[in-house]
Amino acid sequence: MESQDFIFLAGLLKTQSGLALTMDKTYLLNSRLQPVAEQYGLKTISELIARMRATLTPQLRQDVVEAMTTNETSFFRDVKPFEHLKDHVLPELLERRKQRRQLRILCAAASSGQEPYSIAMLMAEQSARLAGWNVEILGIDLDTRILKRAEEGVYSQFEVQRGLPVQMMVKYFDERPNQTWAIKPQIRKMVRYRQCNLLHPFADLGQFDIIFCRNVLIYFDHPTKRDVLDRLDGQLARDGFLFLGGAETVIDVTQRFVSSLHRGAYTPRPATETVRAVA
Template identity: 50%
Template sequence: MTPLDYEYLRKLLKERSGLDLSADKQYLVESRLLPLARRWNLAGIPELVQRMMKGGADALVAEVVEAMTTNETFFFRDKIPFDHLREAVLPALAQARAARRSLRIWCAASSTGQEPYSIAMCLKEASALFAGWRIEIVATDLSQAVLEKAKAGLFSQFEVQRGLPIHLLLKYFTQHGELWQLNADIRGMVQHRQLNLLHDLSHLGTFDVIFCRNVLIYFDQDTKTGIFAKLSRMLEPDGVLALGAAESVVGITNLFRPYPERRGLYQPNTVARAGAVHVLKAVASAAR
């Protein structure tokens, strides 16, 4: 792979997915795209790049983006955010939403489904708090391929052994040969939709909880700032944003403030958000 090939791929991935590859990630590109090139009967990455540059290769470009943005996931990843969800977030929301008796949760960059299904199991375990409620979990990802796998709810022995407590495996899964399938009631709690975080997100509506974990680390500062602005507008004033262990709003945006005594959780900074809304309205008015 030549430096020009790598620069073409870096620019393509940044424009299509927000993925910001540093100059030393050629090894990652080669490991993920060489198998793809072979499936397309291409000799290597230079030929892959040439094929895309000729135009009319939308399917190939989509596969390249999917190959580079499919990230690792597993059940109850990092454990602590799910402890926070069970111990603090859900009880607080059960009280705050008692009048309307509904709850909306968004899991962004949901990959093959382990995270939204972990959230669904948390809610199922807390069913006494939410009996008769309308619960909506929306799981989105850029890759249609991983969403299809998530919808099936079929996982290997290796996948269910990573982070999933044995009592939940036995309670919510059925074994089919060497695979384990989530029971229909858990699968039915999650809606799967294809979505690019760089695009307009307003059609999703507003949420009480947003999980956007282990995805922003791949974006540059300006892209992170833009995504945080979108997430702020989509979160209820008392809603909760969960970020990954290596992610933070510090130094990027003032639209969120830390959730009290719960590391990795944030809530809207209503003062800063009101100011941002005022600026957006002034800009829109001036444009007219």
């Protein structure tokens, strides 16, 4: 791939999705964009780039960005965050919200739905404690096609075997033909999905008590990480909790969050604390 073509694509992806690509990721562009080229009746990625330079329609731009989106996910991924949610965060919030009896949970970069459905199953397991509560789970993602999959809630045998305890698979899924499994309606109804770009303001989503934004920031450069975290801070209740991925941190990125006593979770920095500027 010509360097000017790489610069063009990398700039487009950075602007549209926040994805920060370096020249050593050229192979990724080649492997993921070749099917897009063929979809448009073009033989090579060079022809695709020429088409984009000449006429970049909204649909073509969306197809290219979605092709480059990483949708790696699994049920109860990394386990620990869900254990901390169940054992520490949820009991604390249930006490704090006992008058309002409402919880709002956001899953950023929800992908094909495994994370929000994992949370929904966890909440279903706590049904006795949550009797009379209104629990809203919202999954957002940039990729409209992957959100359609999430809404359908149908998974392959391989997908349900990745991280999902057998007892939960039996309890919350219905077996379908061709070795697929469909999440039961009562769990699917607990989750709503919406297309949303983390790079743009999303204040209209409202405020949340818990935000999962896991394994997302690792794809962004430093300024984009800071912008996204600062934006999430604006949507998180002052006594809420933010869960990041195991390889992600707020340290040296933003001063808006502090580590809570619950490993892997962060809380908004109290307004009384001094905030040091982060370059």
